[in-house]
Amino acid sequence: MGNPRLVDPARLVQLTVSGASSGCIYGLIALGFVLVYKATEMVNFAQGEIMMLGGFTAYTLIAKAGLNYWLGAGLTVVIIAAFGFLLDLLVLRRLIGQKQFSVVMLTFGLASIFRAVAGMGWGYDPVGFVTPFTNKVVRVGGIVLSETSMSIIVGTVLLCTALYLFFARTRMGLAMQAASQNQLAAYYMGVPVKTVFSLVWAISAGIAAIAAVLLAPVAMVDVNMGLIGMNAFAGAVLGGFGSIPGAVIGGVVVGVVEQMAGYFLPAGFQETSANLVxxxxxxxxPQGLFGTLTRKRV
Amino acid sequence: MRYVVFLLVLLVIPVFAGEFYVGELGAVFIFAVVGIAQMLLTGYTGLISLCHAAFLGLGAYTAAILLAMGVPFLLTIVAAAVVAGLAGTLIGLPTLRMSGLYLAIATLSFGSIIATVLAKWDRVTGGWSGFIVPTPVVLGHALGGPVWLYYMSLAALLFVLWMSLNILRSPIGRAMIAIRDSEISAQSMGIHLSRSKVTAFAISAGMAGLAGAFYAQYVRALTPDAFDLLISIQFITIIFVGGLGSLHGAIIGAVFVRLLPQAIALLRDDLPFGLGRMPGLEPGLFGLVLVLVILVEPGGVYGRWQKIARYLAAFPLSRRSTSTRQRSFTRSERLR
Amino acid sequence: MTAALFSADDISISFGGIRAVDGVSFDVQTGEVFSIIGPNGAGKTTIFNLISRIYQPTSGRLAFGGQDITTIPPHRIAGLGIARTFQNIELFTEATLLQNLLIGCHCRSGTGLISQLCFLPRTRREEIRHREKAEEVIAFLNLQRYRQSLIANLPYGVRKIVELGRALCTEPRLLLLDEPSSGLNVPETEEMGFWIDDIRRDLGVTIIMVEHDMNLVRSVSDRVMALNFGKVLALGTAADVQADPEVIRAYIGNAP
Known part of the structure; x- marks a missing residue:
């Protein structure tokens, strides 16, 4: 436990960077939550588990099959995105029109299934794979930062930029925005709403896969890694649960708070800090920071 | 009348059945109590709670700790219900203005905070090393063993069932249903929304806490992981499998959720590919069941049973379409 | 003429700069049927939401039976004797018709939580009374054959009547009907007109009604108030209001 008077600035910077890097992971998962929620009003509690599946896929491709890191990572994203697409096509689409609560519970059920399947397929021991960033450090004026943390932060920034451009500039991105604002109107304007929804699922699964690939060098891949999805949730709520930059920023805030709580507060607070926040x-x-819920009109 | 016969059968079971099965049936009763609690809150009032395991845990720890301090057994049961009920009020109050999704998230965090507290406050709870639950002594008799537990749990279930039936035929129960279906018109019918919601939370949590006092006797050693999110999801599974919005459903669901692990254990050696020996099979199966119920029969087992009963009643004239229900495809729950 | 049962005194409310209701005043006498008409978006339903206290007026005063109700919380309105129906039907769809009516009796129940948990004699007596009240309303509105049906399984026209019945179960002195004929066909609308007449005559309930169907308005109302853009255009008998040049302009636009 730290004594506040003994905290040196370099330590603070390190804490902030490592907090921000785990926060970026939260942010990426939160992004997946928010994308799906905005488009389909479903909350995917299995997002963390999809990330876990991504981690194992990457492990199989890179460590087992011996593919090049970049090739393996790319393939992972494609595979998991396809998985997300199929998940919506085969399972979630059938739920349209049911209560939101049912959907929430369905994704909890899916999460359990994914964990069980991963446990049967890959076992319960943590695994990892070598990345170009493993065990390298960057020194900035006496502050030692690990390259893996930096890779997470840089990767997140790049991904967010790409997503922003996609939504603002491309035809499909605009169609997705339209569909999320008014399904019926979008449908009448010729947007293939169902396909769009499946694509949103694909994108959010793909993001989860990227998060997994980025996270793997820091935390090992194991069956229960999806549980950090709960912290990501805090990030999404903090960011308003409807705003894409909000989700990432919220995730980063949660990550930093968690690191700081672990350092400055008694044991136990690190684990719960996200929940407390x-x-x-x-x-x-009560409606989230930038609440998207409005009162029903009568 | 059917119910009286059923009760008589339940009363004599311990005379014939083996100790193991008697104990397991006792656990079914305890889970049924929590199932009813969850049903009142989620199935009838429409408030999602993902922290009923935490209420159960609060009750269990309260009862166990007080027992260890030498407090009489009956008092510990009351205390368990009261402590959990207060916790329910505590989480109910700030969540009044939340709905749907946000309520689910808030209760989720609350549950995980409680689980962490149970783990970290080890001076009182024993933390991860566990808390050994003393055997209750009433009038000089030690009430140990599955048979005692069976009868005590059955009594608790009957008590909670009686109370729930009273709730459902009283204004408070109808207020709950009204809130579930339309808050705005519930309000204009004179229902005090926040008071009714907190009451529902308190009653439901209190029932779960009551169950906790008996659950402590069932598990004998309390550890924090017996009360985490996965267990809360089991309780939700209970009400989904049984059928939302019916007390029958809560009990059917509890039977199912408690007996599934036993069925797996029995079949362990007979399943192909060593599937039965795979760790993690049980939670995976729970997930699968939850998914299938939601996809195939949102009305749960009880809903399906009612359909079958209707089918038989109208026998040669039944058609598939008699039980199809209208679905609204563009309904938005962002507007509440 | 006695003192007004209900009066709105210069009430206004704005939503983000738009004055949805702008300085509206009117009195409703005991026993009358008072209709509010006006084009879409004129602020008719907003007035109902102000009366049932879902919205808080920006300024002005609402009084009922001589009592100021401007600051009373929404769940106490029913207890005072004001009941309402909704434009798009807000029934409790997963409950039976009988349960819906009994929920209507909620504001007349006064037993405590413990009494209800244990169903003590006090609660039992009250339940019997509520059930009698509900049966009375069922008989009044001819709903016997739907008594145990789920609302979700009832046709739209019946639901409209059920909502009327639920409002009657609160034993109101003032009934707010928000477009009672919307979604009904011609014979159903006529039937609704008979019910409204019966409620006024047999039960002595005063009615404020928002309505588009001028036939219905003409046949049941004593006085009519026309609104546009949140302001009162005209107030008087149905014939007077219909002949008012301002009202005609609001509906059809300027004559060439």
């Missing part, structure tokens, strides 16, 4: 935010802003 989340509850506090919800109590103060």
């Amino acid at each position: 989340l509850l506090a935010v919800l109590i103060i802003y």
Whole structure:
């Protein structure tokens, strides 16, 4: 436990960077939540588990099959995105029109299935693979930062830029925005709403796969890695659950808070800090920070 | 009348059945109590709670700790219900203005905070090394063993069932249903929304806490992981499998959820490919069942049973379409 | 003429700069049927939402039976004797018709939580009374054959009547009907007109009604108020209001 007077600035920077890097992972998962929620009003509690599947896929391709890191990572993203597409096509599409609660519970059920399947297929021991960043450090004026942390942050920034361009500039991106604002109107304007929804699932699964590939060198891949999805949730809520930059920023904030809590507060607070932040935010802003819920009109 | 016969059968079972099965049936009763609690809150009031395992845990730890301090057994049961009920009020109050998704998330965090507290506050709870639950002594008799537990749990189930039936035929129960179906018109019918919601939370949590006092006797050693999110999801599975919005459903669901692991254990050696020996099979199966129920029969087992009963009643004239239900495809729950 | 049962005094409300209701005043006498008409978006339903306290007026005063109700919380309105129906039907769809009516009796129940949990004699007596009340309303509106049906399985026209019945179960002195004829066909609308007449005559309930169907308005109302853009255009008998040049302009536009 740290004594506040003994905290040197370099340590603070290191904490912030490592917090921000795990926060970026939260942010990426949160992004997946928010994309799917905005488009389809479903909340995918299995997002963390999809990331876990991505981690194992990458492990199989890179460590087992011996593919080049970049090739393996790319393939992983494609495979998991296709998985997300199929998941919507085969399972979630059938739920349109049912209660939101049913969908929430369905994704919890899917999460359990994914964990069980991964455990049967890959076992319960943590695994990892070598990346170009493993065990390398960057020194910036006496501050030692690991290259893996930096790769996560850089990767997140790049991905967010790409997503922004996709949504703002491409035809499909605009169609997705339209479909998320008004399904019926988008449908009448010729947007293939169902396909768009499946593509949104594909994108959010792909993002989860990227998060897994980025995270793998820091935390090993194991069956329960999806549980960090809960922290990502805090990030998504903090960011308003409807805003894409909000999700990433919220995730980063949660990550930094977690690191700081682990350093400055008694044991136990690190694990719950994300939950405490989340509850506090919800109590103060019951509709989320930039609430998308409005009152029903009668 | 059917119910009386059923109860008589339940009363004599311990005379014939082996100790193991008697104990397992006792656990079914305990889970049924939590199932009813969850059903009242989620199935009837429409408030999602993903922290009923935490309420169960609060009850279990409260009862166990007080027992170890020498407090009489009956008092520990009351205390368990009261502590959990207070916790329910505590989480109910700030979540009043939340709905749907946000409520689910808030209760999720609350549950995981409680689980962490149970693990980290080890001076009181024993933390990960566990807390050994003392055997209750009433009037000089030690009430140990599965048979005692069976009858005590059955009594608890009957008590909770009686109370739930009273709730459902009283204004408070109808207020709950009203809130589930339309808050705005519930309000204009004179229902105090926040008071009714907190009451529902408190009653439901109190029932789960009551179950906790008996659950502590069932597990004998309390550890925090017996009360985490996965267990909360089991309780949700109970109400989904049984059928939302019916007390029958809560009990059917509890039977299913408790007996599935036993069925797996029995079949362990007979399943192909060593599937039965795979670790993680059980939670995976729970997930699969939940997914299948939601996809195939949103009404749960009880809903399906009612369909079958209707089919038989109208026998040669039944058509598939008699039980199809209208679905609204563009309904938005962002507007509440 | 006695003192007004209900009065709105210069009430206004704005939503983000738009004055949905702008300085509206009117009195409703005991026993009358008072209709509010106007084009879409004129602020008719908003007035109902102000009366049932779902919205808080920006300024002005609402009084009922001589009591100021401007600051009373929404769940106490029913207890005072004001009941309402909704434009798009807000019934409890997964409950039976009988349960819906019994929920209507909610504001007349007064037993405590413990009494209800244990169903003590007090609660039992009250339940019997509520059930009698609900049966009375069922008989009044001829709903006997739907008593145990789920609302979700009832046709739209019946649901409209059920909502009327649920409002009657609160034993109101003032009934707010928000477009009672919307979604109904011609014979159903006529039937609705008979029910409204019966409620006024047999039960002595005062009615404020928002309605588009001028035939219905003419046949049941004593006085009519026309609104446009949140302001009162005209107030008087149905014939007077219909002949008012301002009202004609609001509906059809300027004559060439």
